[in-house]
Amino acid sequence: MKFGISMFPTDTSAGPGEVAAEAEARGFHAFWVSEHSHMPLDTDFPLADQVPREYASMLDPFVALSAAAAVTETIMLGTAIVILPQHDPINCAKAVASVDLISNGRMLFGIGAGWNEPEMKNHGTDPATRFKLMRERVEAMRRLWTEEEAEYHGELVDFEPLWQWPKPVQKPHPPVFVAGASPRVIERVARYGDGWLPVVVPEANPLSPGRMTPLAELKEMVPRMNELAAQQGRPQPRVVVSGYLDPESYEVYQSLGVESVSFRVPSADFDSIQRAMDEAQATIAAVQG
Numbered sequence: 001m002k003f004g005i006s007m008f009p010t011d012t013s014a015g016p017g018e019v020a021a022e023a024e025a026r027g028f029h030a031f032w033v034s035e036h037s038h039m040p041l042d043t044d045f046p047l048a049d050q051v052p053r054e055y056a057s058m059l060d061p062f063v064a065l066s067a068a069a070a071v072t073e074t075i076m077l078g079t080a081i082v083i084l085p086q087h088d089p090i091n092c093a094k095a096v097a098s099v100d101l102i103s104n105g106r107m108l109f110g111i112g113a114g115w116n117e118p119e120m121k122n123h124g125t126d127p128a129t130r131f132k133l134m135r136e137r138v139e140a141m142r143r144l145w146t147e148e149e150a151e152y153h154g155e156l157v158d159f160e161p162l163w164q165w166p167k168p169v170q171k172p173h174p175p176v177f178v179a180g181a182s183p184r185v186i187e188r189v190a191r192y193g194d195g196w197l198p199v200v201v202p203e204a205n206p207l208s209p210g211r212m213t214p215l216a217e218l219k220e221m222v223p224r225m226n227e228l229a230a231q232q233g234r235p236q237p238r239v240v241v242s243g244y245l246d247p248e249s250y251e252v253y254q255s256l257g258v259e260s261v262s263f264r265v266p267s268a269d270f271d272s273i274q275r276a277m278d279e280a281q282a283t284i285a286a287v288q289g
Helices: 016-025 059-071 090-103 117-122 127-146 185-192 216-230 247-257 270-288
Strands: 002-009 030-033 074-081 105-112 150-151 159-160 176-179 194-198 238-242 260-264
Touching: 002 016, 002 074, 002 270, 016 030, 016 059, 016 185, 016 270, 030 059, 030 105, 030 260, 059 090, 074 176, 074 247, 090 127, 105 127, 105 270, 117 127, 127 150, 127 185, 176 185, 185 194, 185 216, 216 247, 247 270, 260 270
Parallel strands: 002 030, 002 260, 030 074, 074 105, 105 176, 176 194, 194 238, 238 260
Antiparallel strands: 150 159
């Protein structure tokens, strides 16, 4: 099993290049960054009484990963997540391919449909259609990445034949990881994703439905997701967990074939992030020992 680091890089935190280089030097497999373009003042934040400042001040994820790519050589670079219904698919396809090119094939494309309806509406996205829109945008982007003359005709995404370069270094394209916790997320992964990005918690709580996956549910959902993918003739999806790690969850992750576990570090100064990495490595050593 591999291990990664994730963070919300902001205007007040250590820079993504500095953090990614440190993570690579420590042997972490991947560096993941998140995305919110802004926070409307009428946001109904589900995890606290007030929206934390870092949610309104994240760096653009593709700019952040470009900075990380410039100072690293081996660590994988991922989005956890890009809110795909808030992105133009042609522009987003070019951004993903560009990061994959400058990093020499290290891009991991994690996506989600989003939860903040006012934020979506400011991008002209109808929250009611965001899941269909996400699927069509993934399908359209795959064509842009893999076809010399690409076109796509869906209900919500439609464009005539066009040229777009660069193409990604990874073939056929960087893996698409779909995030989510609702029962339908595994159907989406099986249908058009290459992997799943669950946020795992020890047990169900009032905040977990639709946002986080209790460990007991993960044990049921991963095998079912694999079955659904096989029924459609698709490969077994990859699973990258964000959340927690202890001896029990470590055994579960291993039994399910989880590829990687990511540890969140704070949007803080470099010393604080180094201490968080120390704690992550101590946790890893404890469960492996």
